[in-house]
Amino acid sequence: MVTLVDRLRHLSEVGTVIACPEMTLLAGDHDPPIVVGAGEITVLTPMSFGYTLRGTPSDFGHALRSLRRIDRDPYDGTQRERLTVKTSDGADLMAGWTIPKVHVPESGAWIFTGEVEALSFHENGDFDPGTEVAYLLPQQHRARVILRRFFPPALGDGMPTKSLRVLGSEVVLTLDDDADLLIVRAPASNVLIPCYAENWLGEPLRILFGQLIYPRFVLRQSDKWAMGWVRPSPRWMRDSDACSLWQGDDELVDADGFWESFRRLLAYVAGARDERGDLNFEANKLTELYVEVIQAARGSRWVWALTYASAVEALVKLLGLEGRARTDMDAKALKELTLAVDSFHAYIDAWEGDPRPKEPAKRAAGRLLRTSSVQALRQLVADGWVAKDEFDAWDRLRNRVMHGSLVSLYSTAEEDKLLLDLSRLFHSLTRRLLQNVDPDREGGVSNSEAE
Template sequence: MELAFPRLELIGRDHAPPIVIGVGELRMKSPNEFSFVLRGTPTDMSYAHEEIRRQKENPYDGSARFRLVGIDRDGLEWSFGWTIPRIEIGEPSWKFEGEVDGLWPNDKSDTVSRDSTTEVIFLVPRSHPIARTLQRFLLKHPVQGEPRYEHVMEVLGSTIQFVYEPSRDTLSVTANHSSDLPPTHTENWLGEPLRILLGQLVYPRLVARNLGGGHSHISIRKSPTIIYNAAWVALWSTKNLSADEEAFWTAYAQLLNLIAQARDKNGQRNFEAHKITRLYEELIQVSHGSRWVWALTFASSVEGLAKMLIPEDVKPTTAESDAITLLVTHINAGTGDPWLKMIATNAVNRTAEMTTIRVLRDLKATGVVMGDQLKAWEEIRNSVMHGSLVSPYSSESEDAKLLALAAMLHALTKEILRRSAIS
């Protein structure tokens, strides 16, 4: 798809004049790729060269990138986000081309919602197994006509509506804004539980941040393609389609509540993805990689979730502290190499810490994780983390270990949700 623009502008710093004004096209080669071509000649050559030099000399400074804006044939203003263009200096005009983040039309038409809501639309191909999951848990049987796929739930003071349209391969989610689901953050939060539950990089293709009174910010964004071999990452397996649909939506609500209530070290809401979501995203993406990369990432992700289950105020008992102090004193009083004595005392002092393995063993004792899962994690973690390779070929024993790690990841995720619900 290609959109023609009789006016495109490349801008540098805030409130600075355009580097170049010209004509061009915006191209959408795939749901995950936006590119542009701008043809024009800068009116101030020295200024243009200075801005280009500034960007090249500051490759890690996000604010040094350029921004692309334009006006289409109907007079509608568009923004396209940040870009670092490739430049061809020629006659009679220069050529700028590159990738952009997305499309933000400045829609002031009467079709803009007057309610304060966030609307997001996801691309979900009807041929993919996750479409069957959505159809199973969204199915409604009207008295007349075709089946409808929709669900409405109340979460965090907001009414959230899900509608799946197989004929369009789209899932739309609309949420009323509330104190816990405010504008801006909500458009990111609504998709995070879906990425965890479905084991796919479910990002919205279209976002409408409706601020009420006919004011709205609309964006068309990159939407990653479905990864067909990432099903084992999903917290909600397609094998669970026979389960009660309320269990699925309860899991969604628990995840959304956890994500929305989380705060950063400064006590602020998180605009970026929650740590659990980020771990699942990494696992989804490495499904394209080798079995060794799978093993490495699963083992690391299990450790990341286990650390989230370590109580912040955990301390050894008085008896444990006294025993540690006594043994450290005994080691220091003895003869021997000081360096070896330091290693020994450090090892003794670490027994007072709540380490990952201690957490996992405690969780095994309470039945949260299974013995075969913990054994698989210890074997794989201690080998792949120290450079040992796993076989590049599938085998019954190694497949069992990898599947045990996936089950362990899901068990830890559910335990985090359980604890967050009662805290």
């Protein structure tokens, strides 16, 4: 069987030159093309393609006006041009958005050059609805060792395959060790919906391995059409390995724990809804937090501390703990505090001095009746979800780094322990969040402590 990877690998190898006897640079919707010509696309890196198009516009005025559209609103990406091509083997490809540079020689065709991020195709036919994505795996990384150990042995001449049940759908992962790829397939369902699933399937990998893992190959199919892409795939960086959720003494032996973590993460991502109750096409908030700490790990130690301290508070909010009624006080103590706050409010209302401090003072007193992030974390320490050293690291660093105090520029045992404990706190809160997730619960998933 010819797979998506088989069909698209020849478009993805770095250094490959794709001859294109027909290239079209498009302007706005329903506008004539800027130019039709010929040229080639070169695979520059796993993150980009470069192109050269040689051709002379039939309407110079239209071409120049269209090429200047982005200048009028540089924040509107739809003001860029789009490139479509026909390759020498007859394939029609969409190369996507671009901002070309133009060279007009004294004689001969104009030369358009630039970069695009992806190549894609569209075809009609009869297909099995679903999603298929393939991720590049670096040869020298602990993730490769983990996956080799955790996949069941291959059957016959096949490749190692693992099937997981997530929210009523069957997700199949395949390790293509020779091609340096991890392939994930999911049939279309009312949960794993094509065009959403192609993003969701990779989010657990970013969290588990602490890397900016995005698919190199994507296939989206309905019963009547299919679309495939070669997409940007960032390089893995060892600097961010400490951001990975999957680490510790059992990281190379606990296969069941790894796959259960993947299931829970995918269920959490696929089951989440935005404030309006709609599906999330963009990354889940939890995944976004991991992307932030991954990128911070590639910066300075101060940036690491700032980002982790903020991400911890964001996770406390995701858990639904901050702002809820106090649970660390018995009913009698809470009633006494409520009466005290009410009396303070009455006193402030009756005060006849400068009115400007009145509302801030009342709000500050009112917050005593609601759980703060500090109180929520202390309760998690008491419940055994968070280690005391993890909380102490956050409590010690968060105000210091947020208000301009630098952490040490140099690695010491004490400073490194603080930063690593802060990272462990982030992972402890993630595991607490996943504890609320039922990956077998079709039609919904509990996303917060409050539920």
